[in-house]
Amino acid sequence: MSLKSLTKAWEPMSYGFLDASAKREIRRKMLKAIAVPGCQIPYASREVPMARGWGTGGLQISCTLLNPKTTIKVIDQGADDSVNAASIRRFLAGVSGAPTTTDTLKADLIQSRHRIPEEILREDQVLVLQVPNPEPLRPVQPNMSIARQMHADADYGRMWLQLYEQIVRSGRVMQGASYPSLVNGRFVMTPSPIPRWDVPKMHMAKHLTILSAGREKRLHAVPPFTKVEPLVFDDVPYKVEDHGAHVCTRSGAKGYFMNEIPQDDGPSTFEVSDSELGVKSIHRADGEAVQIGETWYKNGEMTE
Amino acid sequence: MMDAPQIVKTQPLLMARNVSKSFGNIAALQDVSATVYPGEVLGIVGESGSGKSTFLRCLNLEEHPDQGSYTLDLPNVQGNLFDLDRYARRMLCATRIGIVYQNPHLGLLMKHSSSGNVAERLLVAGERRFNVLREKARDALDASEFPLDRMDAPPIELSGGMQQRVQLAKAIALEPALLLLDEPTTGLDVSVQALVLDTLKKLQQERKITMVIVSHDLGVIRTLSDRVMVMRRGRVVEEGLADQVFQDPQHAYTQQLVHAKL
Amino acid sequence: MTVLDVHHLTKGFTMHHLGAHMAAFDDISFLLNAGEFLLLKGQNGAGKSTLLRTLYRSYLAQSGEILFHSNHGVIDLARAADIDVTYLRRTEIGFVTQFLTARPRVSAEALVAEPLRLAGRCAEDALDEARHWLNAFGVKPALWAAYPTTFSGGEQQKVNLARTLILPPRLLFLDEPTASLDVNARAALIKRLTELKAQGTAMIGVFHHPGDVATLIDREIDLTPDSATGEDRKDVVI
Numbered sequence: 037m038s039l040k041s042l043t044k045a046w047e048p049m050s051y052g053f054l055d056a057s058a059k060r061e062i063r064r065k066m067l068k069a070i071a072v073p074g075c076q077i078p079y080a081s082r083e084v085p086m087a088r089g090w091g092t093g094g095l096q097i098s099c100t101l102l103n104p105k106t107t108i109k110v111i112d113q114g115a116d117d118s119v120n121a122a123s124i125r126r127f128l129a130g131v132s133g134a135p136t137t138t139d140t141l142k143a144d145l146i147q148s149r150h151r152i153p154e155e156i157l158r159e160d161q162v163l164v165l166q167v168p169n170p171e172p173l174r175p176v177q178p179n180m181s182i183a184r185q186m187h188a189d190a191d192y193g194r195m196w197l198q199l200y201e202q203i204v205r206s207g208r209v210m211q212g213a214s215y216p217s218l219v220n221g222r223f224v225m226t227p228s229p230i231p232r233w234d235v236p237k238m239h240m241a242k243h244l245t246i247l248s249a250g251r252e253k254r255l256h257a258v259p260p261f262t263k264v265e266p267l268v269f270d271d272v273p274y275k276v277e278d279h280g281a282h283v284c285t286r287s288g289a290k291g292y293f294m295n296e297i298p299q300d301d302g303p304s305t306f307e308v309s310d311s312e313l314g315v316k317s318i319h320r321a322d323g324e325a326v327q328i329g330e331t332w333y334k335n336g337e338m339t340e
Numbered sequence: 341m342m343d344a345p346q347i348v349k350t351q352p353l354l355m356a357r358n359v360s361k362s363f364g365n366i367a368a369l370q371d372v373s374a375t376v377y378p379g380e381v382l383g384i385v386g387e388s389g390s391g392k393s394t395f396l397r398c399l400n401l402e403e404h405p406d407q408g409s410y411t412l413d414l415p416n417v418q419g420n421l422f423d424l425d426r427y428a429r430r431m432l433c434a435t436r437i438g439i440v441y442q443n444p445h446l447g448l449l450m451k452h453s454s455s456g457n458v459a460e461r462l463l464v465a466g467e468r469r470f471n472v473l474r475e476k477a478r479d480a481l482d483a484s485e486f487p488l489d490r491m492d493a494p495p496i497e498l499s500g501g502m503q504q505r506v507q508l509a510k511a512i513a514l515e516p517a518l519l520l521l522d523e524p525t526t527g528l529d530v531s532v533q534a535l536v537l538d539t540l541k542k543l544q545q546e547r548k549i550t551m552v553i554v555s556h557d558l559g560v561i562r563t564l565s566d567r568v569m570v571m572r573r574g575r576v577v578e579e580g581l582a583d584q585v586f587q588d589p590q591h592a593y594t595q596q597l598v599h600a601k602l
Numbered sequence: 603m604t605v606l607d608v609h610h611l612t613k614g615f616t617m618h619h620l621g622a623h624m625a626a627f628d629d630i631s632f633l634l635n636a637g638e639f640l641l642l643k644g645q646n647g648a649g650k651s652t653l654l655r656t657l658y659r660s661y662l663a664q665s666g667e668i669l670f671h672s673n674h675g676v677i678d679l680a681r682a683a684d685i686d687v688t689y690l691r692r693t694e695i696g697f698v699t700q701f702l703t704a705r706p707r708v709s710a711e712a713l714v715a716e717p718l719r720l721a722g723r724c725a726e727d728a729l730d731e732a733r734h735w736l737n738a739f740g741v742k743p744a745l746w747a748a749y750p751t752t753f754s755g756g757e758q759q760k761v762n763l764a765r766t767l768i769l770p771p772r773l774l775f776l777d778e779p780t781a782s783l784d785v786n787a788r789a790a791l792i793k794r795l796t797e798l799k800a801q802g803t804a805m806i807g808v809f810h811h812p813g814d815v816a817t818l819i820d821r822e823i824d825l826t827p828d829s830a831t832g833e834d835r836k837d838v839v840i
Contacts, residue, residue, distance in 0.1 A: 189427050193434075193464035197449075200463070201456050203470060204492050269470035345683040347674045347690070377685050538706045545708075567684055581659060581684050588661040592618030599619070 052099040053131040058082045062100040062255075066246060069257035074219025075187070076170050081253040091124060091149055092250030094166035098124075098147045101162060101246075104133045109143035114151040114293070114309035121149070138312045141329045150213070152234040154292050154310045155329035157243035159260060165228040167249040170256060172216040172226040192224050195267055203272060217266045224267065225256055233276045233293045237332045238264040280336020284308040287317035291336035351413045353378045353550050354518060359398055359408030361391075368394045369405065370574045376518075379548040383565030383582065385558060385597065391574040392554045396522050398422075399552060400439050401429045412436070414517050434464040438511025442523035444503035447510065450496040454506045455481065457495065461513045480509040485539045501532035505539065512543065521553040525560055537563050558597065562586055570594045604671050605773055605804040606634040606657070611666035611680075613649070613656050626652040627825055630666070636772075636802040639795075639818045641809065644825035650808040653825065654775045656680075657806065658697050659687050670695070670773065692720060696771035698779040702750060702762035710736060710753075711746045714764045721769060735764040738794070740787050755782045763787075767794050774798065776807035780814050788814060 052059065058080070065079040084092050084099070102108060108128050112121035116138040124147060129136050137143050140153040147164040157163060173183040176194035186192070195216055202210045213229035217238070227235055228247050238245060238258050248255040258264055268274040282294045285305045292313065294306035308314040319326045332338060354376040361369040369391045376382045384392045397403040399410065401421060409420040414436060424432065433439075441447045448457050458477040459467075467473055481491050486505040495503045504524055511519055524540065525533040541564060543549060555561050561568060561582070568585040570578040570593065578591040589595045614625040627649035634640055642650040655661045657668055659679055668679040672694055677686060691697075705713070715732035719725065736746055739760040745753065750761045759782050767774075776795075780788050795818055799805065809815055 185426070189430060191430065191464075193460055196463040196468075197452065197456055197460045200459050200470065200473060201452055204453050204456065269473075270468045271472075272470045342683050343678070343681045345685050346677055347672065347686045348683070380685070380688075534706075541705060542707065545705075566688060580662070581687060583660045584662060587655065588615070590616075590662065595618050 048133075051104060051132040052102055053084065053127075054082060054096065054099045058096075059100045062096060065255055066097070066100070066257065069246070069255055070244070070259045072223070073259055073262050074223030074225040074256055076225075076254040076256045078254055081250050084250075085127070086124075088251040089168065090120060091147070091166040093248035093252075093255065094147045094149070094164045094250075095124060095127070096250060097164045097246050097248045097255065098128055098145060099131065101145055101164070102128060102132050102134050106132070106134045107142055107144045108134050108136045109138060109140065109146045110136075110148070111146070111151060111153070111311075112149045114153075114295075115311040117311060138315070140310075140312060141327060150229050150231075151293070151309060152230055152237045154308075154313050154331045154333065156332055157241065159242045161243045163243055163245045165230070165245060165247045167226070167228040167247045167254075168251070169214075170226060170247065170249040170252050170254045172214075172224050187223060190222065192218075192267075195224055196269075199267060199269065203269075209268075209272070209275075215266050217264050219256075219258060219264055220262050221265075223256075225258075227258075227264070231277055231293060232266070232274070233279065233333075235264065235266050236274075236276070236338050238262075240264075276338070279306075280333075282306040284314055284317070287314040288321060289314060289317040291333055292331070293333075348377070350377055352376060353380075353413050354399070354552070355409075355411045355413075356395075356399065357409045359395065359405045359410070361394060361398065361403065361405040361407075367574050369398070372408075372571070372574070372576055374552075374569060374576075376550055376552060378550055380567065381544060381551045381553065381565045383561035383568045384552065384554045384571055385556065385561050385568060386571035387556055389573075390571040392571045393522055395571070396439075396520050396552065396554045399518075400437060400520050401433055412517065434461060435514055436517045437520060438514070438516035438518070439520040440504065440507045440511050440522065440524045442526050444495060444500070444507055447507045448495045448503065451494050453492040454486070454495055454498070454509075455491040457506055458510045458513050461510055465514055476513060477509070480513040481506070483512060483543065484509040485535075485542075499532070500528050501536055504528065504536050508536075508539065508543075512547070512549070515547075517550065519549045519551045521551060521555075523555050523557075524553070526555065526557065533560075540564060558586070570597070603636045603802075604633060605636050605638075606632075606671070606806075607667075607669040608632050608634075608657070609667040609669070611653075611656065611668065612664045613652060613661060614664055626656075630823075630825075632823060634773075634804045634806065636804055637799055638804050638820045639799060639815070640804075640806045641812055641815075641819045641822045642806065642825060643812070643822050648825040650825055651777055654697070654777050654806065654808060658691075658695065658775055673772070692717075694772040696766050696769075696774045698763060698766045698774070698776045700759070700778050700781050702758040702765075706751055707749060709747045710741065710750045710761050713750060713761060714768060717765065717769045731768065732764070735768050736761070739764050739790050740784070756784060756787070759783060760787050763791055763794075767791075767798065770798050770801050770803055772803065774803050774805045776805060776809070778808055778810055780809060780811070792818070 061080055065077045069077045084095050086092055110121045110125040112118040125136050140155045145162050149166045171183055173186055176198060177183045199209055213231055214226045215232050215235050216224050217227055217235055219225050227238060240261055242260055244260055245258040266274045279294045280291050283290045284307050286307055289308045293309045295309050296304045297307055298304045316326045316328050352375045356374045359369050359372045372395055386392045394403060398405050405422060410422050455477040458480050459473040462473055462476055478488060482488060484505040486509060495506050525536050553564055565582045568582045569576055572593050578594045586598055589598050609631050611630045612628050614623055616623050642653060644650050656663050663680040669676050670679050672690060711729055711732045714736060715728035718728035718731060733746055741760050750758055799818060
């Protein structure tokens with residue numbers, strides 16, 4: 037009798053790094069979050085081999101959702117090739133054997149920091165956003181127990197007051213990223229620090245968005261076809277960043293959210309923030325057959 | 341005891357019955373009842389610790405009494421208000437009851453703009469038009485005789501008298517059915533005090549707001565009230581028309597108060 | 603027609619800090635009809651002003667009844683609810699004292715017009731009539747829009763009279779209203795009182811110089827105590 041005859045040969049029995057009970061807990065919390073759109077649901081937030089604040093919230097969701105056949109895309113500020121995005125992508129592929137892609141159209145699961153891709157996401161795609169601070173009330177109510185009561189009572193007067201103050205002091209709403217938005221007419225959420233440009237993309241979107249904060253141990257969700265309305269006064273319209281007229285110096289793409297690149301000699305140049313869209317545009321300009329999906333914005337205007 | 345009203349058939353706006361509240365062994369309120377008719381000003385006097393401020397906080401639904409009932413005769417407001425849940429309580433206070441505290445820190449966000457402090461009330465009530473908010477905040481500040489060129493200054497930069505005017509503007513912005521005033525002029529310079537009282541009197545005359553005002557200062561109560569309630573150690577010791585209580589006080593404690601003042 | 607029916611009215615003051623009780627007047631009964639003028643007589647301290655204030659409910663009666671035949675029925679002022687007393691003071695019972703309670707930043711004409719405004723008259727009408735009465739009592743037009751807080755005692759008293767007498771009350775108490783008045787104003791007051799009396803206002807007055815109103819007096823009540831025990835009586839002014 038040898039040891040070999042008593043044991044099975046090694047084979048993978050699980051994937052996705054997290055243990056089964058951790059994944060089960062996150063699945064339950066995600067279901068809860070989907071059932072109550074925009075409501076922050078606490079979860080245990082396990083240790084993952086990455087420091088808090090680097091996307092551990094998003095990573096746990098991705099680890100729970102993926103299987104060996106899920107095609108994964110990871111972006112950071114719109115770019116697939118940043119160090120953080122590349123590391124997370126490699127990690128997710130390594131713990132699951134899942135294929136990876138940079139093409140938004142081919143991805144099943146997109147984990148992102150601070151951007152939503154420009155190409156319209158489909159019903160069968162899931163977007164996971166990394167959230168540093170999930171509590172929109174934190175600037176107006178430092179006590180989190182009271183903040184939770186305020187959510188329960190839909191007591192958002194102070195949020196509105198903040199907007200009022202910004203208009204009075206600066207003549208306009210100064211909130212750039214993380215623009216507070218009302219989900220399904222009930223909960224105000226912070227849509228993670230995506231630019232104002234991206235917030236309208238969530239409104240009545242076909243895809244599911246899960247927003248997760250690993251350090252704060254909370255997650256919330258925007259289910260498909262759910263209203264997401266940025267808080268705005270009736271007579272002061274919501275404005276997205278004024279990027280419609282900028283042209284990407286590398287790809288020639290126009291009418292999308294841009295990264296501003298200041299030049300030594302004065303004026304800035306611009307580069308399309310969604311790097312894969314830039315890559316596709318360059319290929320297309322070179323005469324290659326590439327498929328660029330429908331985009332939310334056309335010529336710098338949000339389509340209905 | 342006086343008879344029940346025979347001539348005036350109007351329902352009282354406010355009725356509080358047998359309100360009692362203890363903090364540990366200390367009975368802060370014992371069987372306190374009050375009735376206020378629409379447009380009337382009820383003054384509550386008493387020294388510190390008499391329970392007058394606790395009673396006012398009960399009327400503002402900030403404090404939950406151990407016993408007693410509280411009703412307001414308003415459309416869509418029913419039953420004992422002490423039984424309301426937190427949400428209903430908050431909405432009622434935000435839309436129907438205005439309050440001015442002695443300490444402006446309790447009633448104001450000191451670092452927000454003054455107009456924003458007033459606008460907050462309107463925002464809670466659901467106003468979502470910036471220009472309307474601005475206009476209504478300006479009107480309320482104007483009615484409180486606040487200098488409009490400073491309407492966007494934060495209260496922390498304002499004098500005590502001005503801070504009280506911001507509180508007052510906030511309290512009246514939604515035209516509340518009931519205005520509660522907790523020592524609104526205490527701590528102000530005498531001359532400023534007179535100006536704030538003057539504004540209150542003017543508002544009362546012009547808008548016929550029903551008020552309950554609490555003060556240890558008999559002068560303030562005498563200037564503003566139609567009727568007076570004297571409290572001591574959590575109990576009401578005397579109650580009557582303002583001129584009667586001040587000119588012909590019945591209870592030993594009231595006599596002492598009145599004589600000490602003059 | 604009876605306006606006021608007073609039964610066995612007694613008033614005294616309990617001074618708790620002295621542990622003493624001071625009687626003011628005892629067992630007073632009288633009947634007052636519409637259009638009647640009753641003069642209260644008596645030496646200083648006999649309780650004349652105290653009686654007026656008790657009838658007006660500024661003082662609480664110790665015992666007895668003050669049956670007022672109001673437009674809404676008979677009511678005992680000694681026991682009536684505060685809110686009823688407030689209402690009657692606004693609509694049916696007037697009290698002219700020696701002092702005006704001026705309010706800061708309310709003009710003389712607005713102050714005089716106020717009772718009319720409360721009675722539901724339109725602002726312009728009320729102001730017109732207020733100006734008429736200010737004029738009648740000899741307040742110079744230059745002062746009409748000014749704040750009476752700064753007026754002299756005599757001028758304040760004229761404003762006070764115009765305000766109290768602008769609406770004919772059913773019952774009117776007069777507590778030495780002529781004290782600080784000049785000759786013309788006094789004449790105007792007597793003219794107005796005569797007018798009100800003719801319209802049916804019942805009046806009870808205390809006058810230092812009853813000669814001023816001699817023509818109006820129908821009856822007198824002497825409050826001077828006739829027994830030695832009555833000498834304790836004091837009109838306590840607080």
